[in-house]
Amino acid sequence: MRVVIAGGHGQIALRLEALLAGRGDEAVGLIRNPDHTADLQKRGATSVVLDLENSTVDQLADVLTDxxxxxxxxxAGPGSGAARKDTVDRDAAILLADAAESAGVRRYVMVSAYGADNYDPDSTEVFQIYLRAKAQADADLRGRELDWTVVRPGSLTDDPGTGQVTIDESVPRGRITRDDVAALLLHILxxxxxxxxxxxxVGGSTPIADALATFAREH
Structure with missing residues (x-):
């Protein structure tokens, strides 16, 4: 399986790349900074230097071939301003969907944000703008004829993964390890x-595969 990951140097992405490469799949990370190439190589992934904020659909679609x-x-990261929440968290996600459609790639997995739909539309606070950007990107994806899955994890931690989660349309606020999010993404793929x-x-007491199977069966 060839999987192209936007935000390839992110902490979840690096974990997912290692999981994919470790079982023989091809993980391709899109990165903006060429200095990050070595970090992807350590995980067994290849990298493509591409700035999603300054790329065209055709440029990105070429990377998605096969x-x-x-x-x-x-x-955009916690230190970024409101403008980049829109250009990265929303617009780059939409660009990836446009490119996927152009390249004929139907499977799209979105790492979104817990409580994204609960943003305050009148707020100018950066976190609320971030949630709005995520909600808008998710809504755009749900409206497409793609095989999409939208994952909204709770507060992320660097604790070791447990392999156990709680999944539902809405869950109480909680924490989840980045290890477990990466493992969950692998199961989804x-x-x-x-x-x-x-x-x-969020973290829970049900093995990831069982939690996914139960949710799929009930929804």
């Missing part, structure tokens, strides 16, 4: 039945 899936794991699903996820 891909089996794309994952949007990019983000392996399971076509997760297409057209959107859910929140």
């Amino acid at each position: 891909a089996d899936a794309v994952v949007f794991a990019a983000g 392996d399971n076509p039945c997760t297409a057209s699903m959107q859910f929140e996820v």
Whole structure:
């Protein structure tokens, strides 16, 4: 399986790349800074230097040729201003969807944000603008004829993964390890039945595969 990951140097992306490469899949990370290439190579992934804020659909579609899936794991980062929440968290995600359609890649997995739809539309606070950007990107993706899955993780930690989660359309606020989010994304890529699903996820007591299967069965 060839998986192209936007935001390829992000902490979740690096973990997912290692999981993919470790079992023989091809992980391709899109990065803006060429100095990050070595970090991807250490995980067994290849890199493509491409600035999503300054790229065209055609440029990105060329990278997606022969891909089996794309994952949007990019983000402007906690130190960025409001403008980049729109240009990265929203517009870059939409650009990836446009390019996926152009390249004929149907599978799109979105790493979104917990509670994204609950933003304050009148707020000028950066975090609220971030949530709005995520919600708008998710809504755009849900309106497309792609095999999409939208994942909305709770507060992220660098603790070791447990392999156990809680998944539902809405879950109580909580924390989840980046290890477990990456493992969850791998399960999603392996399971076509997760297409057209959107859910929140935090740490829990149910193995990832079982939690996904139960949610898919009930929804």
